[in-house]
Amino acid sequence: MSEQPPLVLVSNRGPVTYQEDGSVKRGTGGLVTALTGLASHRDAIWIASAMTEQDVEVAREHDGKPFEVEAPEGGSFRVKFIESDAEAYDRFYNIIANPMLWFIQHYLWDLSNAPDIRRHEVEAFDQGYQVVNQDLAQAVIDEIDGQEEPVVMVHDYHFYTLPGMVREARPDVFLHHFVHIPWTQPDAWRVLPNAIREQIYTGLLANDIIGFHTKSYQRNFLQCCRDLMDFEVNFEDGVVVHDGRETWVRSYPLPIDYEATRNVARRPRVREYEERVLKRRREYAILRVDRADLSKNVLRGFTAFDIFLEQHPEFAERITFTAQLMPSRTDVPEYAEYLEKIEALVAVVNHRHGTPDWMPIDLKLRDDLDEAVASYKHYDVMMVNAMFDGMNLVAKEGPLVNERHGVSILSENTGAHEELGEFAISVNPFDVQELADAIHSALVMSPEARERRARGLKEIVTSRDPGDWIDEQIADIRAKAAGSRAAS
């Protein structure tokens, strides 16, 4: 294997997306943040779905070939946008990936009220999920054509069956798959028809290595392979044997690109936002920044704030809870309804506690990184109360740039908790009284304790960067590839 293997990255969302007015915007969500760091540390080509009509136009302009693009926030990428049939893509994204797989992997599937799995879903898997996986698999196969010992890194739940398709065409490829979301325990997967389950697990086990953010997701995956699929599993070494091949199952917690985030914090536009934040500021500021996703548990966060205001009237008019939420996956009915519920609850809480000069919750429904970073700098309390969350990068970005020794309230069910829990106030995200108490504890914490915790969080966040993350994975790729060569 050469010193710097040419990296082929595959993810559904690319680093940029094109807007109606022709402008380029950074792709939303933690995965893009993660891969942006990765792509800037290694020579890489990023294969992604053309997600908007404008992306499709750009893909056609380039005839499905790679092109260079400058991201507005800096950094340039070699991107290959892949256009899939619109109906197939809709089934892939809006029926299978979100909500089906996303819901299973965040324990959001409501068994008492779950949709029956009927031909509609099975067809969506065969004629949607599989079609898009095949389209991107073909793009990978074309890209690595003629390359010796190519390395392909596939990302996330959108592409569980792609590895099997690439492996069939190129048995010599090294396939590494990183799953950015939780891996749930075996019973959560039992809602899927056996045929779909089998295609997902056998597709994934065409990989050489599968990576997760935490040891507990890694363990859950191994358990699923044994209990659901009856595959041979070595828990101690983290190895699954299937079809005569070994797949290593590992954990690599994702760090943030802390230098890049600090640079964002210095931008003039962030400073402009900061002036507004400071002008509007009351004595205390609570902040949350999330995609408007059911897994983020936004409603319970506001309910807890409601309880807190009820139980601590001394904070009335002295505090604002700013929630910056990016609308997400709005073609999935559950997400559209969720946004409505959020707005309705904010109206109730503001009506119940607000006064003519004070609006307790300031809800901002928009995707603006600069505005979020400006708010990061000045919070006293940051709330990350996700029900379940793969990692949650906000939990790392906030403490990095915060200038007030702000306190983090952190759900014990986020991947970030495995690293940051010691210096945060840990909460059970379902217990709204505990969350209300956590808000109070954070606000009355001594300056010394705030400083100690803030320093601890910053140290952990700056101890590794995406370069280290990718190096850890490349080291395993090399070790496994060397082992396979020696065995053959």
Ligand SMILES: O=P(O)(O)OC[C@H]1O[C@H](O[C@H]2O[C@H](CO)[C@@H](O)[C@H](O)[C@H]2O)[C@H](O)[C@@H](O)[C@@H]1O
């Ligand atoms: O592409 P979308 O459908 O708009 O969704 C955005 C992304 O959401 C998820 O992000 C995850 O990745 C983060 C980085 O590893 C992690 O911190 C977070 O906990 C995950 O939820 C999803 O995994 C991505 O594929 C989406 O692009």
